[in-house]
Amino acid sequence: MEVEVVGTDPYGDAAYKALFEGIxxxxxxxxxxxxxxxxxxxxxxxxxxxxxLRNVPGGKTISNVxxxxxxxxxxxxxxxxxxxxxxxLAQLWKRxxxxxxxxxxxxxxxxxxxxxxxxxxxxxxxxxxAIKEILGAVWRALPEGIRNRETLIDDRVVxxxxxxxxxxxxxLEEARTMHDRMVExxxxxxxx
Amino acid sequence: MFEVVKYDGxxxxxxxxxxxxxxxxxxxxHQLRSAQMLTVTMxxxxxxxxxxxxxxxxxxxxxxxxxLAGTEIAVVGCTLGRHHMPHPICDIAEVLREGGAISVVxxxxxxxxxxxxxxxxxxxxxxxxxxxxxFMLGNFKPCVETKRFLIEDITAPVILVSGPMPDGMxxxxxxxxxxxxxxxxxxxxxxxxxxxxxxxSTVNKVIAERKRQLxxxxxxxxxAELKQLLETYExxxxxxxxxxIVLHLDGLRVKIPYKEHKDYFDNLMVYGRxxxxxxxxxxxxLQDSSTLIRIRTTSQIEDADRKKQQ
Numbered sequence: 001m002e003v004e005v006v007g008t009d010p011y012g013d014a015a016y017k018a019l020f021e022g023i024x025x026x027x028x029x030x031x032x033x034x035x036x037x038x039x040x041x042x043x044x045x046x047x048x049x050x051x052x053l054r055n056v057p058g059g060k061t062i063s064n065v066x067x068x069x070x071x072x073x074x075x076x077x078x079x080x081x082x083x084x085x086x087x088x089l090a091q092l093w094k095r096x097x098x099x100x101x102x103x104x105x106x107x108x109x110x111x112x113x114x115x116x117x118x119x120x121x122x123x124x125x126x127x128x129x130a131i132k133e134i135l136g137a138v139w140r141a142l143p144e145g146i147r148n149r150e151t152l153i154d155d156r157v158v159x160x161x162x163x164x165x166x167x168x169x170x171x172l173e174e175a176r177t178m179h180d181r182m183v184e185x186x187x188x189x190x191x192x
Numbered sequence: 193m194f195e196v197v198k199y200d201g202x203x204x205x206x207x208x209x210x211x212x213x214x215x216x217x218x219x220x221x222h223q224l225r226s227a228q229m230l231t232v233t234m235x236x237x238x239x240x241x242x243x244x245x246x247x248x249x250x251x252x253x254x255x256x257x258x259x260l261a262g263t264e265i266a267v268v269g270c271t272l273g274r275h276h277m278p279h280p281i282c283d284i285a286e287v288l289r290e291g292g293a294i295s296v297v298x299x300x301x302x303x304x305x306x307x308x309x310x311x312x313x314x315x316x317x318x319x320x321x322x323x324x325x326x327f328m329l330g331n332f333k334p335c336v337e338t339k340r341f342l343i344e345d346i347t348a349p350v351i352l353v354s355g356p357m358p359d360g361m362x363x364x365x366x367x368x369x370x371x372x373x374x375x376x377x378x379x380x381x382x383x384x385x386x387x388x389x390x391x392x393s394t395v396n397k398v399i400a401e402r403k404r405q406l407x408x409x410x411x412x413x414x415x416a417e418l419k420q421l422l423e424t425y426e427x428x429x430x431x432x433x434x435x436x437i438v439l440h441l442d443g444l445r446v447k448i449p450y451k452e453h454k455d456y457f458d459n460l461m462v463y464g465r466x467x468x469x470x471x472x473x474x475x476x477x478l479q480d481s482s483t484l485i486r487i488r489t490t491s492q493i494e495d496a497d498r499k500k501q502q
């Protein structure tokens with residue numbers, strides 16, 4: 001994750017870079033983020049945080065993150081993407097109960113009485129949740145008094161513009177310009 | 193001369209330690225037991241330090257000097273929110289506790305923001321009850337400088353801790369420690385630990401200066417002596433709050449309500465005088481279930497005596 005900071009206060013720029021990286025690391029979403037640009041103008045005050053995601057977050061089902069094999073009444077499952085293992089287990093426990101889900105190893109499970117056609121389409125993560133978590137992290141990284149916020153989302157770029165009192169049209173315009181440039185860069189980068 | 197030291201160790205054979213404190217004529221200022229661990233802050237004659245040290249070693253503990261003992265210090269953030277409150281404030285409070293102080297962490301009700309932050313008169317009055325206030329501000333120089341008004345009316349000594357070094361704030365606080373701003377993790381790197389040590393030594397200096405001022409015109413009675421008298425009062429003895437009596441440099445905080453025990457406090461006899469004659473006794477501004485006693489200085493009492501004779 002590359003973070004670029006454009007600001008007017010050298011100490012604050014370095015501190016906010018560390019803070020942003022720390023908070024994104026705390027919520028465990030570093031892998032989702034390709035880069036970010038932070039514009040910090042504490043004297044105004046105006047803060048623009050623009051985050052470029054690696055992919056447009058989409059929904060995931062169990063079949064996306066695990067391979068399934070039906071053997072008579074039981075379904076054997078092998079989880080291939082470790083970070084979704086807790087979500088897979090949580091969904092299976094919710095639907096079949098803990099006694100019916102036998103965990104042989106960290107990634108190998110048997111669901112007694114489970115049907116492949118039923119289990120493969122169980123959703124375990126939605127794109128909306130991922131965006132919400134990233135927005136939450138950005139809000140947490142912003143200074144606490146900076147409560148007047150607007151959010152722009154296009155493709156895989158999420159931009160938050162925030163100020164303390166009135167959100168002036170020029171603030172929004174600056175954020176929109178930066179957001180459009182980030183979207184353009186992200187598209188170009190993807191094409192290359 | 194008496195010195196304040198802290199014992200850290202187990203509960204095992206701690207009765208021997210308490211007996212030794214009594215034998216050398218010392219006083220227990222504060223004790224905290226957590227499971228099998230025991231921390232005792234005590235005031236002992238300097239010449240008996242060796243005796244207590246050998247007993248502490250014998251029973252498997254450790255005795256060290258604590259320059260901040262007998263003080264209550266507030267560490268204040270702009271708010272209690274997760275943006276302002278966590279790690280640096282907690283780390284600073286921990287350093288103060290290691291130094292022997294009772295540390296209190298608090299946030300302002302409306303302290304956030306550059307243009308919208310406020311401090312109320314009541315908040316200032318609460319902070320003035322402490323021996324020192326460590327005020328923690330953020331990472332941006334313009335914001336820190338704008339928030340000057342938050343600390344300039346506080347009478348208690350203020351130590352400002354912020355990220356960048358602000359300009360034009362030297363006259364509204366006793367000391368400034370820069371290099372600690374808002375952080376999202378514990379201060380555990382070598383530089384950060386050094387910064388915490390710097391904060392600790394700055395607080396020591398401020399408290400030492402305050403003690404020096406008090407020595408110029410000493411208090412009528414030392415707060416630790418008054419504490420011994422108050423401990424015999426049953427409601428205080430039975431009080432279940434941690435540290436029912438907290439020492440200040442110029443008095444005490446007693447954690448029972450003044451309204452209910454006014455007669456006792458006002459009429460307690462201290463060296464032939466009523467407590468109300470030698471101290472200002474008020475309800476704490478922090479909560480009405482505590483009483484704040486500020487002991488008057490010898491010259492104040494002599495002055496009052498002279499006025500009475502006239």
